Amino acid sequence: MSAAAGVREATDAGFAEEVLGAGLPVLVMFTSERCPPCRMMAPVLAEVAEERHGRIEVARIDVDANPETTLAYGVLGTPTLILFDGGEPVRSLVGARPKRRLLRELRDL
Numbered sequence: 487m488s489a490a491a492g493v494r495e496a497t498d499a500g501f502a503e504e505v506l507g508a509g510l511p512v513l514v515m516f517t518s519e520r521c522p523p524c525r526m527m528a529p530v531l532a533e534v535a536e537e538r539h540g541r542i543e544v545a546r547i548d549v550d551a552n553p554e555t556t557l558a559y560g561v562l563g564t565p566t567l568i569l570f571d572g573g574e575p576v577r578s579l580v581g582a583r584p585k586r587r588l589l590r591e592l593r594d595l
Contacts, residue, residue, distance in 0.1 A: 492535030493528075496547040498554040506573040508543055513592070515546045516556060516566040523582035524565045530585045534592075542569075542592070 496504055496514060505512045515531055517524040528546075535544035549556040549564055559568055559575060569577040569592070579591060 492539065492544060493531050494543065494545040496545040496552070496555070498552040501547070501552075501555045505545060505570055508570070510541065510543050511569060511571040511576075512543045512545055513567060513569050515544075516549050516559075516561045516564055516568070517546050518549050518564045521564040527565050527582050530583075530588060533585055534588060537589075538592070 493515075494504065505514055513531075513534065515524070515527060517527075531544050531546065534542075538544075547555055549561060561568075563580060565580075565582055567579040567588075568575050569579075577591070579588075583591075
């Protein structure tokens, strides 16, 4: 699954720099190739990345290819979305959701 426009691909190797060291809050979707709800969320994430450009960054990380980060944040199911701000996880959302609901859950950003 290729990353949608505006959605960066995160990895175990670069997570600290790309996500924890980012200057903006970063919404990360923990995803898997074999997860249909994750595929449904891909266009939603791309739209959020476009609409919130300059306010948040959006990334995805494949749980199968990046087990260290997945385990470090206790991700047990996909999709799991974790919002990082200042290098810390500040909000965790589990499961697919429509864009309107996701934006409502992120409204203070």
